[in-house]
Amino acid sequence: MQEAFRKDLTHLTWDEVYARQLKSADLVGEWMDALRLKTGDRVLEIGAGPGYVSLVLADRVGPTGVVYAVDRSAEALAYLERLQKERGVSHIRRLVADAATLEPAGVRADAALITMVLHHAEDPAGILRNVARFLSPGSLAVVAEFHPDGPCDQGPPQGHRLTSHQVKTWCESAGFVTLSERRQTPEHYMLLVQRPS
Numbered sequence: 001m002q003e004a005f006r007k008d009l010t011h012l013t014w015d016e017v018y019a020r021q022l023k024s025a026d027l028v029g030e031w032m033d034a035l036r037l038k039t040g041d042r043v044l045e046i047g048a049g050p051g052y053v054s055l056v057l058a059d060r061v062g063p064t065g066v067v068y069a070v071d072r073s074a075e076a077l078a079y080l081e082r083l084q085k086e087r088g089v090s091h092i093r094r095l096v097a098d099a100a101t102l103e104p105a106g107v108r109a110d111a112a113l114i115t116m117v118l119h120h121a122e123d124p125a126g127i128l129r130n131v132a133r134f135l136s137p138g139s140l141a142v143v144a145e146f147h148p149d150g151p152c153d154q155g156p157p158q159g160h161r162l163t164s165h166q167v168k169t170w171c172e173s174a175g176f177v178t179l180s181e182r183r184q185t186p187e188h189y190m191l192l193v194q195r196p197s
């Protein structure tokens with residue numbers, strides 16, 4: 001039987017979270033294309049978990065770029081550290097922190113991903129406000145979530161899902177402008193937002 005969903009993810013091992021990230025692997029290319037990520041870019045990933053997406057991002061930006069992988073769980077980032085060592089990837093900087101209060105010292109990004117994380121967070125609006133401080137004017141961010149009308153075959157149960165209207169409202173209160181909204185699959189949607197120039 002499946003364990004009941006817990007916002008803090010303690011119902012799953014990091015192996016299980018990684019396996020779930022693999023199941024959503026098809027979404028990542030569209031996130032990177034929407035952000036127009038290229039070699040040499042600096043990209044901030046909020047709620048990186050065990051790091052599947054961080055490794056794909058590292059591949060896209062190459063060793064002249066950098067991925068800042070932020071997660072409040074030291075264990076999740078230790079999992080990513082192991083994968084980096086196995087694969088010889090050194091341009092991912094892991095930062096153990098709450099994304100709502102992380103300080104931007106030394107971190108400056110051209111783009112950000114906040115994907116499948118806000119429904120786990122205690123202060124989702126605070127995360128979006130804080131992320132804006134790390135981005136240069138004109139930078140893009142992708143915010144992706146599970147759709148409340150989705151089949152709920154994967155991801156959180158319906159009661160834990162966030163409407164795109166709610167997420168857009170938080171983004172706009174944080175100073176972002178919404179450029180587009182897209183239903184990627186019956187289960188998933190993404191917003192592309194921009195920090196104004």
Ligand SMILES: C[S@@+](CC[C@H](N)C(=O)[O-])C[C@H]1O[C@@H](n2cnc3c(N)ncnc32)[C@H](O)[C@@H]1O
Nearest residue numbers: 021047049071072073098099115116117120121
């Ligand atoms: C489902 S997992 C990984 C999602 C990953 N971004 C993806 O798209 O596959 C969500 C992660 O968000 C992290 N998280 C939740 N709230 C956070 C916060 N306030 N600050 C930093 N990390 C947070 C959790 O520890 C967990 O590792």
